[in-house]
Amino acid sequence: MASHLPEEAAQPSLSEELRAATRQKHHALNGHIITRLPLCMPPHTNSPISYAKGMTVFSQIYLAFEELLAMHQAFSNERMRVIYDGIYIPQLLRTKRLGNDIALLKSRLPQKEVEELGVLDKQSKVFSWRIRDSLARRPHVMLAYTWTMYLALFNGGRWIRRQLASAGSHFWRGEVPPLSFWDFGVVDQDNLDEDQLKTALKAKFGEAASHLTDDERGDVVDETNRLFDLCSEMVDFLDQGASVNCPIKGSTSRFSPSKKSHHHQGAHRNLQDLHDLRIRVAQNNRKHTE
Numbered sequence: 398m399a400s401h402l403p404e405e406a407a408q409p410s411l412s413e414e415l416r417a418a419t420r421q422k423h424h425a426l427n428g429h430i431i432t433r434l435p436l437c438m439p440p441h442t443n444s445p446i447s448y449a450k451g452m453t454v455f456s457q458i459y460l461a462f463e464e465l466l467a468m469h470q471a472f473s474n475e476r477m478r479v480i481y482d483g484i485y486i487p488q489l490l491r492t493k494r495l496g497n498d499i500a501l502l503k504s505r506l507p508q509k510e511v512e513e514l515g516v517l518d519k520q521s522k523v524f525s526w527r528i529r530d531s532l533a534r535r536p537h538v539m540l541a542y543t544w545t546m547y548l549a550l551f552n553g554g555r556w557i558r559r560q561l562a563s564a565g566s567h568f569w570r571g572e573v574p575p576l577s578f579w580d581f582g583v584v585d586q587d588n589l590d591e592d593q594l595k596t597a598l599k600a601k602f603g604e605a606a607s608h609l610t611d612d613e614r615g616d617v618v619d620e621t622n623r624l625f626d627l628c629s630e631m632v633d634f635l636d637q638g639a640s641v642n643c644p645i646k647g648s649t650s651r652f653s654p655s656k657k658s659h660h661h662q663g664a665h666r667n668l669q670d671l672h673d674l675r676i677r678v679a680q681n682n683r684k685h686t687e
């Protein structure tokens with residue numbers, strides 16, 4: 398009806414809606430990451446093992462959704478194929494880069510730590526199963542993943558990349574830093590620089606979103622909220638792992654760190670880390686509420 402037109406025209410874009418819906422969660426997560434990043438780097442540590450653990454866990458998100466994104470042409474549902482085709486941007490894909498970075502990191506770590514990473518990888522598969530399950534049930538929520546996980550790289554990710562790169566080749570134990578994940582390559586096949594890539598992503602996202610029904614759009618908003626929660630859960634998971642110098646070998650249990658911490662070698666040092674970290678988190682929280 399004509400009288401409804403002004404209201405309909407005023408509907409925010411999905412991107413704006415997602416930004417508004419996740420503002421608080423983003424703010425909290427942002428704080429969590431800012432306080433923890435220094436713990437992975439000099440002068441706090443001389444080893445890239447904590448960074449490797451973080452990447453092992455967070456990579457689960459990209460591995461899970463990009464696996465399905467790669468199947469974009471296989472959809473028999475025409476509308477879904479249009480949506481997936483629209484947001485499939487090869488230059489954005491992170492899976493290969495993550496694999497390369499983690500392999501490079503492992504090649505520079507002692508065997509014992511490589512094994513710890515293997516255990517952590519198995520344990521954190523629970524996150525990727527959750528994502529795969531969600532996408533299998535509601536493929537349209539793919540938009541939540543592409544919006545959140547790629548735009549994160551173009552914003553906070555740039556800042557994180559600068560911090561990590563500043564650690565230098567001594568810390569990374571080689572001339573080539575294992576940081577290709579954070580990089581889109583200034584020159585790519587279409588000669589797009591990062592800002593152009595970000596603009597292209599936003600435009601393609603907007604176009605793909607225009608094919609969603611109202612219910613599906615609501616699902617994307619919900620899934621984006623859940624994804625921010627999942628990221629926070631990953632931070633918690635890493636905090637717990639950090640307190641026990643990585644979870645017990647062979648264990649497949651989730652988040653049961655308190656039992657593991659006491660008798661584990663290196664627990665004292667790691668409890669100190671955790672203590673430092675809590676202080677930083679508390680300081681950071683204070684900063685945000687003042």
Ligand code: HEM
Nearest residue numbers: 416423426427430431544545546548549552553554556628
């Ligand atoms: C896993 C962690 C994070 C996720 C998933 C995430 C996700 C996002 C997303 C989806 C956006 C929206 C982009 C847009 O609407 O254009 C964004 C914006 C932004 N993020 Fe993050 N982010 C994370 C961590 C961080 C961190 C650690 C920082 C700080 C260093 C940060 C700083 C920013 C800034 C400055 C913006 C731009 C805000 C704006 O344009 O309104 N983010 N992030």
